[in-house]
Amino acid sequence: MFFKPLFVVLAVTACVVYSQAPPPPPFLVGAPASTVNEFNQLLATSGGLTDPQIDAAVDAWVAKQSDDIKSKHEQFKQEKNKQQEAAKAAHAAALANFSPEAKDADAKLSAIADNLSLTAQDKSQQIQQLLGSLPANVRQEIEASMQG
Numbered sequence: 411m412f413f414k415p416l417f418v419v420l421a422v423t424a425c426v427v428y429s430q431a432p433p434p435p436p437f438l439v440g441a442p443a444s445t446v447n448e449f450n451q452l453l454a455t456s457g458g459l460t461d462p463q464i465d466a467a468v469d470a471w472v473a474k475q476s477d478d479i480k481s482k483h484e485q486f487k488q489e490k491n492k493q494q495e496a497a498k499a500a501h502a503a504a505l506a507n508f509s510p511e512a513k514d515a516d517a518k519l520s521a522i523a524d525n526l527s528l529t530a531q532d533k534s535q536q537i538q539q540l541l542g543s544l545p546a547n548v549r550q551e552i553e554a555s556m557q558g
């Protein structure tokens with residue numbers, strides 16, 4: 411949806427796989443159901459877009475909403491930046507304890523997650539494929555590091 415570090419990408423991927431109706435993002439809490447639906451529709455059709463394209467589509471959509479939503483979205487973006495910084499720090503800390511195999515896999519996963527020319531669908535597919543190709547112990551090492 412927005413530029414995300416790997417941990418967030420994986421969490422969102424899991425969310426997409428396991429949940430039918432995602433809760434509305436914080437900037438749409440309290441918004442009319444029709445507005446939330448419109449936003450979900452936008453996201454549902456954005457699988458073929460790259461992250462910068464999705465960001466642009468979301469920004470364009472938000473620009474047409476109420477002042478309340480616009481200002482909440484601005485706050486949301488700032489909050490998200492902070493969380494990304496925190497996630498990067500957590501990632502760096504986890505990386506320090508990884509086995510060489512997990513480090514190698516992590517570098518490949520991060521390259522996919524950070525690739526701005528991949529669409530959301532490609533990203534999710536390539537990440538699942540890579541995770542699926544890892545030996546069980548390496549995958550467990552990476553997954554365990556993501557549980558907070």
Ligand SMILES: *[C@@H]1O[C@H](CO)[C@@H](O)[C@H](O)[C@H]1NC(C)=O
Nearest residue numbers: 521522524525526527528532
């Ligand atoms: C991004 O993905 C494309 C398509 O898989 C690939 O050709 C390109 O080399 C990747 N770029 C980086 C920086 O990894």
